[in-house]
Structures are given as structure tokens and as C-alpha cells.
Amino acid sequence: MCFINRDNRFPGRLPLVVLPYMKHGDLRHFIRSKNRNPTVKDLIGFGLQVARGMEYLAQKKFVHRDLAARNCMLDENFTVKVADFGMARDVYAKEYYSIQDHKRVKLPVKWMAIESLQTQKFTTKSDVWSYGILLWELLTRGASPYPEVDPYDITQYLLKGRRLLQPQYCPDTLYVIMLACWDPEPECRPTFHSLATEVQHILSNLKGEHYISLKVTYVNLDQPRPYPSLVGSEATTSDLDTDSDGAS
Structure with a gap:
């Protein structure tokens, strides 16, 4: 990345940001392509790169607020770059909705944490929630989360303890991590x-x-299960550090 005219050497011209060319486009388009044949390792590897990128942002006290596969880019070496392009709101317009009294503000409600849906406030911990959704996107090859839930009902849906189901080829240990990301307590x-x-x-x-084919299914095709901690599940997050790693 480089800046042009940042110090106003060219009066009358706006500063410009020049970004590297991302040969493979955004991550969601890439994993949904019928011409690609990613393995579980490939997809989890992308998730690892995103986690490292977000760790860096958290250390620098940045809160992303719109972490999703559509906002991650892939270069020619298949390196993931965490980004946030305003154009994503145009390309994926159907994934942004107005909520509550903020009718003029479009938000990615199905990627948002419970507390953000209620207060429109974002922290590193709400980014962690979104990261859990991104992992789910990866293991379903870009499926849309909560397809059966109206965007305007998503807050109540989550408050009832409902969560996304485990994708078919998702390791149990990775699904436990997803559930930890979706803990109702930030x-x-x-x-x-x-x-x-x-x-x-x-x-x-x-x-x-x-x-993983594009016809991926789920481990459990029954109704979405309540959050494990609400039903005494054996799933545990005790091995995961929950202290702050940067921004709050």
C-alpha cells in the first residue's frame, strides 16, 4: 500500500491510496467458484491467515466492524489480506440491512454480535463473533448464514440461544471454536x-x-441447536484465552 499526495505536494488534488492488485479477488467469490476444488485444509488455512491478520489489527487497537469472507482478498500467492472495501456493500447489497431506528444505516446483521445488534457498538470481541461466522462461511464454501431467518428477526433468534449448525466437513474442534466466538457474553x-x-x-x-463440493450439507439437519452453555453441553472453551489481545 502507498499514499499519493498525502503531504499535499500537489495542491488541489485529493490524496490517493494505491493498493496491491489482488489477482484472485475476494475470498467468498473464490471459495464459491465451480472452477476451484479446495480441501478442508485449504479452507482452514485461509481462516488461520484471517485470524493472524485480525490479531495484528487488535494489537494496533483497530476494530474492523465488518469482518466477512467478502471483505478478505486473495493475492497471486493465495495470501489472504483482511480488507474493508465500501464496494462490498454494493456487490453484496442483500447482506446489509437497516435495523431498529437506524433506517438509513445498512449493517451486515447476520455477521454481527448480539450486543452490536442491540446497541450498534463494536469492539474487538464483536469482531471475534464475526470471525466465527467467517469460519462457518469457509467450511460451507461461502453459504449465506441463517438463510431461513429474516434479517429483522436475527436478534431474537440469537437471544434464544440459536446458532449456526456445524458444516458437514467441519472438524468438531473447529466447531467448538466457532461456538466460543458466538458466546453471548463478549x-x-x-x-x-x-x-x-x-x-x-x-x-x-x-x-x-x-x-468440499458446493453442495455441502450439515452434520445436523434438525432445527438449529441452542447455544451449548444453555443446555449443559460438554463443549468447552476452557482452553481458549479470553483476555483482551488489543482493542476493546
Whole structure:
């Protein structure tokens, strides 16, 4: 990235930001392409790169507020770059909605944490929630979250303890991490540092080369399950660090 005219050397001209060319476009388009045949390792590897990028942003006290596969870019070496282009709101217009009294503000409600849906306030911990949704996007090859839920009902849906189902080829350990990201209490969610560590561990121990088709299904096709902590599930997040790793 470089800046042009940042110090106003060319009076009358606006400053410009020049970004590297991202050969493979945004991550969601890439994983949804019928010409691609990603493995589970490939997809989790993308998730690891995003976790590391978000760890860096958190350390620098930045809150992203719109983390999603559509806002991550891929260069020629398949390196993920966490970005946030306003044009994503045009390309994926159907994924942004007005909520409550903020009728003029379009928000990515199905990627937002419960507290952000209620207060329109964002923190690193709400970014962690969105990261959990991004992991789910990866393991479903870009499926839209909560397809059966009206955007205007999403807050109540989540408050009832409902969460996204486990994708078919998603390792159980990775789904536990997703659920930790979706903890209703922000302070109980893991940090991006611990997320990067845990995802790296899962990736290192993954065996086999399972390819995911675009017709991916779910482990449980019943009604969405309540959040585990509300029903005494054995799923635990005790191994995940929940202290702050930067911004709050």
C-alpha cells in the first residue's frame, strides 16, 4: 500500500491510496467458484491467515466492524489480506440491512454480535463473533448464514440461544471454536491470539485431503441447536484465552 499526495505536494488534488492488485479477488467469490476444488485444509488455512491478520489489527487497537469472507482478498500467492472495501456493500447489497431506528444505516446483521445488534457498538470481541461466522462461511464454501431467518428477526433468534449448525466437513474442534466466538457474553469469547494458536493446532493435526463440493450439507439437519452453555453441553472453551489481545 502507498499514499499519493498525502503531504499535499500537489495542491488541489485529493490524496490517493494505491493498493496491491489482488489477482484472485475476494475470498467468498473464490471459495464459491465451480472452477476451484479446495480441501478442508485449504479452507482452514485461509481462516488461520484471517485470524493472524485480525490479531495484528487488535494489537494496533483497530476494530474492523465488518469482518466477512467478502471483505478478505486473495493475492497471486493465495495470501489472504483482511480488507474493508465500501464496494462490498454494493456487490453484496442483500447482506446489509437497516435495523431498529437506524433506517438509513445498512449493517451486515447476520455477521454481527448480539450486543452490536442491540446497541450498534463494536469492539474487538464483536469482531471475534464475526470471525466465527467467517469460519462457518469457509467450511460451507461461502453459504449465506441463517438463510431461513429474516434479517429483522436475527436478534431474537440469537437471544434464544440459536446458532449456526456445524458444516458437514467441519472438524468438531473447529466447531467448538466457532461456538466460543458466538458466546453471548463478549468477555467470554477468545482473543484473536488464542484463535490463531488453536486454528494452527487444528490445521497441524488435520489428516487426509477432503474436498468440499458446493453442495455441502450439515452434520445436523434438525432445527438449529441452542447455544451449548444453555443446555449443559460438554463443549468447552476452557482452553481458549479470553483476555483482551488489543482493542476493546
